[in-house]
Amino acid sequence: MTFYKFPVEENMNCPVYLFASKEIYAEIEKTALNQLLNASTLPGVEVVVGMPDLHQGYGLPIGGVMAAARNGPISPGAVGFDINCGVRLLKTGLKASDLKDKNIILRRLQQAIPAGVGEGSNLNFSEREFKEILANGVSKLIEAGYVSRKAAANCEDNGNFKEADPDTVSSQAISRGIEQLNTLGSGNHFVELQEVASVSDSDELEEGDLMVMVHTGSRGFGHQVATDYIDLAKKTRDKYGLSFPTNNLAFFPWDSKEGRNYLGAMGAAANFAYANRTFLTESIKRVFTELYPDSYIELFYDHTHNIAREEKHVVNGKEMDLLVHRKGATRLASGGKALIPGSMGTGSYVVKSADSENTRLSLNSTAHGAGRKMSRTQAKKSISRQDHMRSLGDVEVVSAGKNILDESPLAYKDITEVISSLQISDLAYPVAQLKPLLCIKG
Template sequence: MGIFYNFPAEKDMQCDVKLFASEKIYDEIEDTALNQLLSAATLPGVTAVVGMPDLHQGYGLPIGGVMACSTDGPVSPGAVGFDINCGVRLIRTGMQADEIEGRRQEILRMLSGTVPAGLGEGSSLNFSRSEFREVLAYGVSALPGLGLAPADAGQNCENEGFMAGADPDSVPGKAVNRGIDQLNSLGSGNHFVELQVVASTDDNLPLNEGELVIMLHTGSRGLGHEVCKNYSQQAKDKAHKYNLKFPRKNLAYFPGQSSEAEHYLKAMRCAANFAYANRELLMRNLEETWREYFPHSRLELFYDHAHNIARRETHVIEGEEREVLIHRKGATHLPPDGIALIPGSMGTASYVGLSMNSEQTGLSLESVAHGAGRKMSRTQAKKTISYDRHRQSMGEVKSTSSSGENILDESPLAYKEISDVISSLTRSNLAYPAARLKPLVVLKG
C-alpha cells in the first residue's frame, strides 16, 4: 500500500483526513496549512478531506486541499479560491527544441510583445456584452461561433472546455466589468507561458523526446476574483439566516440545497468557462505570431485542465458510492487512466503524470498535486532571496516577468522541489511521471 498520513476524526471532525506526502515533504508543510486542512473536516456534511504533497497555506482551504461534501453539505467559495479554474494547458508545436537554439532571447521578446501579461493588463480583443455572456455560458464552445477558434477547439480539453449549468445572471456586475476587458490575457503572479523540451517520455504518451512544447498557466483573472469575493462575503453575511458557525471565516459556506449555493455554483461555472476560453484564446493569439517566426509549425492542444474548481462527482467513500460536491483548490482531477499536467516552479522541470489506477486513486478522491507548492510566502521570498541567488537557480533558462518586481517571489527558491512532490505521488501510488519537460524560455505574468 502506498504511503499517506491519516488523521482520524476526533472532536468536531466529520471524517478522517488523509495527506499524501513523503516524510521529507511532510516535514516541510507549515502547521497553518495542516490546521486549515483539519478545520475543513469539521464542516457539517463534509464526507472526506484530502491533502496533496504540494500543500501550503491558502484562503480557507489550503492550496493542495480537496474536500468532498454531501449534496446537502457545504458549498464554500473559499474552498475553491479566487482564481477559479486556474489551470494548465500543454501545446505541441510540431518542432524539435534544437530548432530554436540561438533564438531563445528573440523568442522571449516575441512572447513579451505578443501575450498580454502583467497586473491589470487588458485584452487585445473587444467583446460585446452579448458575446461575453456567450463565453461565460458556454466556454470554449462559444468561440467558433465568434470566429475566434476552430470548430474542434474543445478536443483534448477537460470537459471539452466548458462546464454546463453556468448562468451569467448569477455573476456579479463588478465581475463582468472586470472580466470583459481581460478575456485573452495572462495576468500576473505565478501565471506563465513556458517553452519546454520533452526531456524524457514513455510509450504511454504521444510525445517524443526532443520535441518543443509550450505550457500555459492562467485562470479567470479579475472575474473569478470578484465572484469569490462577492459570494464569500455573502456566505459570511448570511450565516445567521441558516444559524451557521465557521471554524475559519474564510471557510464560510452556504448549505448545499440553498438558493445562494446554487447561485454561487452557477457563477463559478461561468468563471470556469471564462478560464477555459481564456487559455484557448491565448493559444490562438500566440499562434498567429508564432507562425511568422516558424511557418512550418502548427500549434496543437495536447491537454488542458483546471486545478481550482468545484464539481459534482461520484466516489466510493467509506465503502459506499456517493454523489458528492468536490472542492479542489490547487489540486488536479486525475481519474483512472487519466492524465495530469504538473508544472514545476519557474526554471524547474514540469511533468505529465498518468494515474496508477490504485486503491489510493479512490482514497485521494481521484486527485493529485497541481505543481511544486510554495515553501516561502511571497513576503518572505522577497526579503530573503537575492536577485543573484535567483538568477543562479534559473541556470540557462531565459526568463522575464511582466511584473518585474515580483520575480523574486516566483523564484524556484520559494518553492518545494518538484522532484520531491513527484516522488510523493509515485510512492503514494497516485501517479507516475510519464514525461519530464525541461524549461527553455519563461514569460511570467
C-alpha cells in the same frame, strides 16, 4: 507509509489524509495542516485530502480536496479566488533544436501576450457577447468562428462547464472581466517554452519535442465572483443558522438558492478561464506561424486545478453524490493524465493515474504543481537576486513585474520530491519530463 492519516477528533466529521513523503511532510506548515483539519469540521463533509504540494491558502489550503454530501456545504473559499486557474500544454510540431534565436521568439511572445497586474486585452466584446462566452466557454468561441472546431479537443469539460449561469454574476465582475480575455495575469502565471527531456510511457510525445505550457485562470473576473460570494456566505450565516470554523471557509447549504447561484457564477468563471487559455493559444499560434511557417500548434491537454464539481465516489463502501472542492489539486481519473508544472527554472511533468486504492481514497486527485515552501513576503526578504539568478540556470525569463523573487524556484518545493511523493503514495506516476527553455512571467 503511503499517506499520513489524522483520525477523527473533537469536531471533525471525517479523518484527514495527507499524501506526502517524509521529506515533503517535514516542509509543510502547521497552518496548512490546520486548514485541512478545519475543513473536516464543516457539517456534511465526508472526505478531506491533502496533496504533496500542500501549503497555506485562503480557507482550504492549496493542494487541498474537500468533498461534501448533499446535506453539506458549498464553500467559495474552498475553491479560491482564481477559479479554474489551470494548465494547458501545446505541441508545436517542432524540435527544441529548431529554435533559431531564443530572444526573438521570447520578445514576440511578450509583445503578443498582455501580462501583468490589471493588464487589459487587445480584444473587444459587447456585454452580450461576453455573457455568451461565460455561458458556453470554448463552444461559443467555435460557434463565433474565433477558433477551429479542434479547439475543444483534449480540454477538460470540452472547454464548457455546463452548469455556468452568467445571470448569477455581479455587474462588477462583468466590468472587471470584459477587458481581460486573452491576458496572462500576474503572480505565478506564465507562458513557458519547454523541451521534452525524457519519455517513459507516452506515444504522444518524443524526446526533443518543443512544447508550450500556459498557466493562468479567470483573472479579475474570477476574483470578483469569489469575493462576492464569500461576502454573501458571511451575510447569510444567520439565515441558515450556520457557524464557520473560520470566515475563510464560509459556506452555503448545498440546496440553498445562494449555493446554487454560486455554482452558476463559478461555472461562468470556469468558462472564462477556458476561453482565456484558448485565446492565448491563438496568440501563441500567430507568433509561431510567423517565425516558423512549418510549425503547428495543437492542444495536448488542458485542465483546471481550482474548481468544485459534482461527482460520484465510493466512501466507506457506499457510492455517494459528492460536491468535490479542489483548490490547487487536479482531477486525475482512472486512465487519465495530468500536467504538473514546476517552478521557473525546474522541470514540469506529465503524469498518469496509478489507478490504485489510494487513487480512490483521494477521490481521483493529484497535485497541481511544486507548491510553495515560502510565503511571498518571506521569499522577498530571504532570497537574494544573485541566488535567484543562479537557481534559473540557463532558463531565460522575462517578467511583467518588477520584483519576481517571490516566484523564484527557491520559494518552491522540489518538484522531483512532489513527483516522488505521488509515486510513493501510489497516486500517479510520471510518463514524461519537460525542461524549461524560455519563460514569460506575469
